[in-house]
Amino acid sequence: MSLPGLPNSLNLSPHLSAHKYFLVCTLTVAAWDTLVLSPRTWRLMRTGEWPVLKILFHFMRIFMPLEFAVVAVAFFDTKWSRNTCDNFFLFEPICTAILLAAASAVHVIRIHAIYERSRAVLIGMGSLFAVQVVVTAVCCGFYRSVPLLEGQGCIVGPKANWVGVYWVAPTLLYTVSAILALMRSVNSLQAKPLSPWKLMLRDGLNLYGAIWIVNMVNMLFWFIMKPNNDADPIKTIVTSMAAVLTTSMTLRIVLSIRGTLVHGGSFALTGSTVPSSSSRVISTRSGGPTHSAHAPHTYTLDDMRSKPEAVWGEADSKANSAGDDKGTLPIGERAATPPNLGVKVTIDREVGYDTYAK
Incomplete structure (x- = not known):
């Protein structure tokens, strides 16, 4: 409803006014996310390796706030002319398509990784990703500049209702991603039972769920609301x-990965159990060696506690170079392990029972 006497920048329809307020909320979330994740982003930046997930993470961290800062200038600048808007309106759909492609690539890599690099998962998720890239690229040609009055800003809109498939493609990918992540987490309960709350936090199911919800709400607005x-x-x-x-939730999916980001990382339970074919004889005796004809090395719990898992290989190489036959070796090494050796735990501890009251 227009009111006489007001400038065009203030004489807004209810839907246009709500759109502007909602964009302010969007910019607030983008700024807050940028500030909150800055320390963790810096720690990730300092790591030596640069796998694909790390590159995508930093790309989205920079690209997302820059894109919507430019969009906000076009939206709120009262001096933005209609001619300028007609030459600019494709900026948001094109940049958003690039941003969604980067986020979807993270989902493809991560889901492929937690399913132990399953070829079927890669083909399925990769196909959805290819469809998304093609659909969003085609749909960018069917946007238009919303015919607002001079001084009301520059907003992009669709030429037809079917252009909403621009959001159908990524929503479908995020739906499959959330379902596969949930199935993987539920199946892991057989190995390690957890409460639903702890399971959700451990595997980031809340992040996948938030992405799915916000994209589904967007779909409802696109296909149900009538202008x-x-x-x-x-x-x-x-x-x-x-x-x-x-973008924000996808960044947190990357940050929630434990260990290396190479090849998409690993599932939370990966490496928590040791296969029998790669086991060693373990002893708590810090003195003499364990008497076993097939055990070339003896490990102590003290040694295992004193070094984190990530540096076991380094400790072994240093010990071998010094000629120490009792160096700590990675449990996963199988070169000198006899098959079907199993795990033998010997507890050598003297307890003075006579010292306790009977």
Whole structure:
């Protein structure tokens, strides 16, 4: 509803006013996310290796706030002319398509990794990713500049309702990603039972769920809400928030990975149990060796506690170079291990029972 006497920048329809307020919320979330993740981003930056997940992480960290800062300038600048808007409106759908492609690539790599690099999972997720890239690229050609009045900003909108498949493709990928992540977590309960709350936090299921919810809400707005006229931007009111929250939660999926990011990392339970074919004889005796004809090395619990798992290989190489036959070796090494040796734990501890009261 227009009011006479007000400038165009203040004389806004209810849907356009809500769109502007919602974009302010989007910018607040983007700024907050950038500040909160800065310390963890810096720690990740200092790591030596640069796998694909790390590159995608830093790309999204920089690209997302820059994109929506530019979009906000076009939206809120009252001096933005209609001619300038007609040359600029494709900026948001193209940049958002790139941002969603980066986030979806993270999901493909991560889901492939937690399923032990299953070829079927890679083909399925990779196909959805390829469809998303093609669909979003094609749909970018069917956007238009919303015909607002001079001084009301520059907003992009679809030429037809079917352009909403731009968001259908990534939503489908994130739905499959959330389902596969949930199935993997539920199946892991057979090896290590956990409460639903701890399971959700351990595997980041809340992150996958948040991405799915925000994209589904965006889909509802796109296909259910009916605009009043050509200048009504109600269909795209949630798109910016969906892109920002999808990026924010995807960044946290990367940060929640334990250990290395190479090849997408590993599942939370991977490496928590030791296969029998790669076991060693373990003894708590810090003195003499364990008497076993097939055990070339003896390990003590003290030695295992004194060194984290990540540096076991380094400790072994240093010990071997010094000629110490009792150096600590990685448990996963199988070169000199006889098959089907199993695990033998010997506890050598003297307890003075006579000292306790009977």
